[in-house]
Amino acid sequence: MPEIRVDFNRPVTVGNEFEYMQQAIGNAHISGDGAFTKKCHAFLESQLGVKKALLTTSCTHALEMSAILLDIKSGDEVIIPDFTFVSTVNAFVLRGAKPVFLDVRPDTLNLDESKLEAAITPRTKTIVPVHYAGVGCEMDSIMDIANRHNIAVVEDNAHGLFGKYKGKYLGTFGAMATQSFHETKNFSCGEGGALLINQPMLTERAEIIREKGTNRSRFFRGQVDKYTWVDIGSSYLPSDMLAAYLYAQFEQREKIQSHRKNIWEMYHAALKDWAQKNGVQLPYIPEEDEQAYHMFYMLMPNLEIRQRFILYLRERGIYSVFHYLPLHLSDMGQGFGYQAGDCPVTEKISDQLVRLPFHNALTSNDQEQVIDAITEFKF
Numbered sequence: 250m251p252e253i254r255v256d257f258n259r260p261v262t263v264g265n266e267f268e269y270m271q272q273a274i275g276n277a278h279i280s281g282d283g284a285f286t287k288k289c290h291a292f293l294e295s296q297l298g299v300k301k302a303l304l305t306t307s308c309t310h311a312l313e314m315s316a317i318l319l320d321i322k323s324g325d326e327v328i329i330p331d332f333t334f335v336s337t338v339n340a341f342v343l344r345g346a347k348p349v350f351l352d353v354r355p356d357t358l359n360l361d362e363s364k365l366e367a368a369i370t371p372r373t374k375t376i377v378p379v380h381y382a383g384v385g386c387e388m389d390s391i392m393d394i395a396n397r398h399n400i401a402v403v404e405d406n407a408h409g410l411f412g413k414y415k416g417k418y419l420g421t422f423g424a425m426a427t428q429s430f431h432e433t434k435n436f437s438c439g440e441g442g443a444l445l446i447n448q449p450m451l452t453e454r455a456e457i458i459r460e461k462g463t464n465r466s467r468f469f470r471g472q473v474d475k476y477t478w479v480d481i482g483s484s485y486l487p488s489d490m491l492a493a494y495l496y497a498q499f500e501q502r503e504k505i506q507s508h509r510k511n512i513w514e515m516y517h518a519a520l521k522d523w524a525q526k527n528g529v530q531l532p533y534i535p536e537e538d539e540q541a542y543h544m545f546y547m548l549m550p551n552l553e554i555r556q557r558f559i560l561y562l563r564e565r566g567i568y569s570v571f572h573y574l575p576l577h578l579s580d581m582g583q584g585f586g587y588q589a590g591d592c593p594v595t596e597k598i599s600d601q602l603v604r605l606p607f608h609n610a611l612t613s614n615d616q617e618q619v620i621d622a623i624t625e626f627k628f
């Protein structure tokens with residue numbers, strides 16, 4: 250295999266990362282909830298207009314916190330799109346819930362809201378929409394159904410930071426939302442995440458769960474005179490060194506997002522006609538959505554072509570990847586009684602999907618190489 254010329258992903262510094270990490274060390278506060286963690290919280294709260302943002306060690310952990318906060322227990326059901334990352338479901342299964350996998354829409358690959366109401370039972374406790382590729386789900390219908398049945402919504406917004414649905418930021422619709430700052434996401438600190446809380450009554454308990462089940466946050470604010478064990482919990486707060494790195498990335502919000510927008514638009518403009526001619530489906534962005542420019546994917550005509558295409562690009566030094574396998578067909582999914590045919594759209598698109606190189610250091614020269622290779626591919 251030739252050397253990789255164009256990476257699929259490359260985590261890069263974009264501003265003051267090193268300087269801020271040095272400051273964190275200079276502050277003699279490198280554990281959690283130091284000065285940079287507070288800056289990250291304030292940034293997310295003011296930019297998005299959420300009531301409370303709490304940095305976590307990962308999006309996975311933010312999802313686990315949300316399941317604890319909602320008192321998910323054995324026998325509860327959680328509705329989850331079949332086409333998502335394992336953590337979206339695992340966080341709830343860890344607490345004993347039974348996953349109910351909902352198929353996705355063939356156009357946006359988001360949870361199919363037209364099938365949502367039929368999946369609800371008296372045991373349904375939570376709906377977890379995932380804004381795939383940072384393109385918002387149909388939040389009006391989802392929130393309407395959830396509210397009518399009195400079911401909490403947790404948005405898995407790992408892809409969708411700064412995306413909008415009908416002018417409102419993704420992550421601000423549900424009771425809670427979760428963000429990821431893993432190195433593959435738009436903004437990163439290697440491993441990291443955040444829990445966004447839109448229902449103020451959940452905030453105090455969230456702080457306790459994140460601090461090992463203690464009321465330490467209240468203690469530091471002088472609201473109680475000693476801190477002690479008050480609830481279940483774990484250690485979900487990241488080091489302030491990571492928050493320092495992340496804050497430097499947040500400061501470059503405009504630069505990062507406009508660069509990613511250019512990447513997305515260049516792929517789209519260059520591949521539109523080629524895609525139409527060859528039966529390839531490009532991402533669909535509904536009119537009410539402003540996407541977060543997290544990725545550029547294509548749906549190839551079938552699995553055989555998709556596999557040949559990935560290998561073909563690899564032979565030209567270009568690294569492209571497929572994405573999620575249908576959760577209902579995984580070992581765990583089958584253990585919950587699912588079988589082939591239960592989510593036909595996910596089964597189909599999972600075989601067809603390929604993601605093109607997309608990261609904060611991708612140049613237009615890199616993109617030209619990718620586009621040239623793609624348009625020379627023999628179907």
Ligand SMILES: *Cc1c(COP(=O)(O)O)cnc(C)c1O
Pocket residue numbers: 306307308309310333334336337379405407408428429430431440441442
């Ligand atoms: C990346 C991702 C996660 C997990 O994020 P971590 O921060 O790595 O735990 C969860 N859900 C979705 C949809 C993701 O893409």
